[in-house]
Amino acid sequence: MRTNDIAVAILSLVGLSAAFIDDTRNLKWSTLGGKKTRLIGHRGERAFVPEHTYASYWQAALEGADFIEPDLALTRDGQIVVSHNLWLGETTNIRDIPELQKYKRNITWPDSSGHVYELTNEYFIFDMTLEDIKKVRVMQSDVEYRPQIYNGLFGLLTFDEYLSTMRELTVKLGRPFGAIPELKMPKIYNMGRPYPRYFEDRAIITLSHYGLANITGNIDKSQHSDLILSPVAPLPAGSALGPAVWQCFDQDTSAYLANNTDVPVACTRRCHASLLHTQGLDAVAKYAKIVAPWKDFFVTGAEASLKAKGVTWNATEIAAMGGFIAPDQLVKEIHSRGMEVCPWTFYNSKESLSYLCQEKGIKPASRSGFCPKDKTEEFFYFFEQGADYMFVEDIVEANILRTFFANKLENKQNQRLDS
Ligand SMILES: *[C@@H]1O[C@H](CO)[C@@H](O)[C@H](O)[C@H]1NC(C)=O
Ligand SMILES: *[C@@H]1O[C@H](CO)[C@@H](O)[C@H](O)[C@H]1NC(C)=O
Ligand SMILES: *[C@@H]1O[C@H](CO)[C@@H](O)[C@H](O)[C@H]1NC(C)=O
Numbered sequence: 274m275r276t277n278d279i280a281v282a283i284l285s286l287v288g289l290s291a292a293f294i295d296d297t298r299n300l301k302w303s304t305l306g307g308k309k310t311r312l313i314g315h316r317g318e319r320a321f322v323p324e325h326t327y328a329s330y331w332q333a334a335l336e337g338a339d340f341i342e343p344d345l346a347l348t349r350d351g352q353i354v355v356s357h358n359l360w361l362g363e364t365t366n367i368r369d370i371p372e373l374q375k376y377k378r379n380i381t382w383p384d385s386s387g388h389v390y391e392l393t394n395e396y397f398i399f400d401m402t403l404e405d406i407k408k409v410r411v412m413q414s415d416v417e418y419r420p421q422i423y424n425g426l427f428g429l430l431t432f433d434e435y436l437s438t439m440r441e442l443t444v445k446l447g448r449p450f451g452a453i454p455e456l457k458m459p460k461i462y463n464m465g466r467p468y469p470r471y472f473e474d475r476a477i478i479t480l481s482h483y484g485l486a487n488i489t490g491n492i493d494k495s496q497h498s499d500l501i502l503s504p505v506a507p508l509p510a511g512s513a514l515g516p517a518v519w520q521c522f523d524q525d526t527s528a529y530l531a532n533n534t535d536v537p538v539a540c541t542r543r544c545h546a547s548l549l550h551t552q553g554l555d556a557v558a559k560y561a562k563i564v565a566p567w568k569d570f571f572v573t574g575a576e577a578s579l580k581a582k583g584v585t586w587n588a589t590e591i592a593a594m595g596g597f598i599a600p601d602q603l604v605k606e607i608h609s610r611g612m613e614v615c616p617w618t619f620y621n622s623k624e625s626l627s628y629l630c631q632e633k634g635i636k637p638a639s640r641s642g643f644c645p646k647d648k649t650e651e652f653f654y655f656f657e658q659g660a661d662y663m664f665v666e667d668i669v670e671a672n673i674l675r676t677f678f679a680n681k682l683e684n685k686q687n688q689r690l691d692s
């Protein structure tokens with residue numbers, strides 16, 4: 274954020290607290306439904322608190338997140354835990370726990386875009402039981418401006434515990450928080466299970482247990498009687514949880530979740546050509562209600578992004594499917610198919626904005642050539658484009674910028690009324 278913005282922020286505490294409670298101004302945003310952009314706490318509030326912990330979810334809620342994200346993983350004994358990585362050596366104190374050293378091993382596997390992961394001396398969630406996992410404590414990544422004072426205080430949660438926390442937040446803070454679980458690497462977590470969609474079914478059963486999903490397909494619950502689910506007491510009158518949204522990088526799993534629940538699916542994929550041309554979006558629209566591409570697709574553009582990642586594509590084929598969509602047309606193209614847009618990830622202003630036009634000087638593929646210089650320009654661009662949701666870190670900053678943008682909208686809309 275620019276210094277003058279910070280000064281205005283201090284003077285705008287009234288506006289800020291309005292944003293935290295509820296911005297009830299009847300403003301017309303460019304989102305699909307015309308409402309304000311919803312802010313999703315990325316792994317809770319990762320900028321300040323170790324990710325995916327009880328404290329991280331509370332912090333996200335207190336900073337005014339609309340949705341809070343958990344990433345789902347499956348233990349050897351079939352319990353769903355919340356963790357972004359499949360391995361625990363980087364984000365926890367597992368290396369210091371003698372009885373867990375037996376799980377240390379090396380592994381290689383190709384991901385969906387053909388990149389081969391090689392992990393050495395790591396500890397994998399699918400090798401361990403829930404009892405093992407409950408012994409570790411989460412650590413903040415070693416980034417100088419992230420507070421390290423909460424290291425070792427909080428453990429990893431189960432999906433059930435995440436949902437209980439969401440319930441607790443709703444009751445104690447008096448408003449709902451959206452749940453947006455991401456199933457990580459279903460192909461890997463489903464290896465060696467009793468049947469192929471085991472992970473998906475367990476996630477669906479858990480979400481429906483909390484009343485956040487209705488099961489619309491044939492799921493055999495009798496195979497999952499060992500799944501640990503807490504009793505769910507009724508909520509106080511007038512309050513409700515949710516809503517919920519699924520996300521997954523795996524397109525088959527996304528279609529499966531759409532086929533078997535009434536919960537909208539966000540199609541989340543970094544590099545796949547299916548998101549980037551008109552025919553691809555038509556195909557995604559068959560199952561997804563939300564499209565969640567990497568944010569640089571909206572700024573520098575798809576082609577530069579794919580090139581930088583070393584992803585090859587067939588130019589003839591892409592041209593036949595309508596060509597790559599220009600970055601500043603992508604939101605329009607997605608909205609025109611009745612889907613919402615959810616770009617990721619918007620970091621703390623102390624971090625790099627992570628755009629190729631900035632880091633590598635690549636010319637954006639839009640006519641305007643726009644490339645954000647700071648977090649304010651970045652957020653205003655995405656608000657103007659009509660982003661329906663944004664995955665954010667440092668939700669305080671994001672909320673301040675959303676309030677500033679709402680003030681700007683209000684001025685514009687008042688001027689229009691006056692003239
Ligand atoms: C993993 O590979 C490294 C060499 O790349 C080796 O030093 C290490 O012993 C291996 N670890 C295990 C647990 O096999
Ligand atoms: C589940 O179905 C009921 C009854 O049709 C409906 O009221 C409720 O909104 C649905 N819940 C979800 C989370 O879709
Ligand atoms: C989802 O349903 C569609 C329509 O019935 C079907 O063609 C598709 O194969 C299903 N996909 C998955 C992964 O279940």
Ligand SMILES: *[C@@H]1O[C@H](CO)[C@@H](O)[C@H](O)[C@H]1NC(C)=O
Nearest residue numbers: 586587588589590591592593
């Ligand atoms: C590119 O796609 C076209 C149409 O599918 C195909 O005929 C052609 O062989 C492909 N070229 C390469 C280099 O793969």
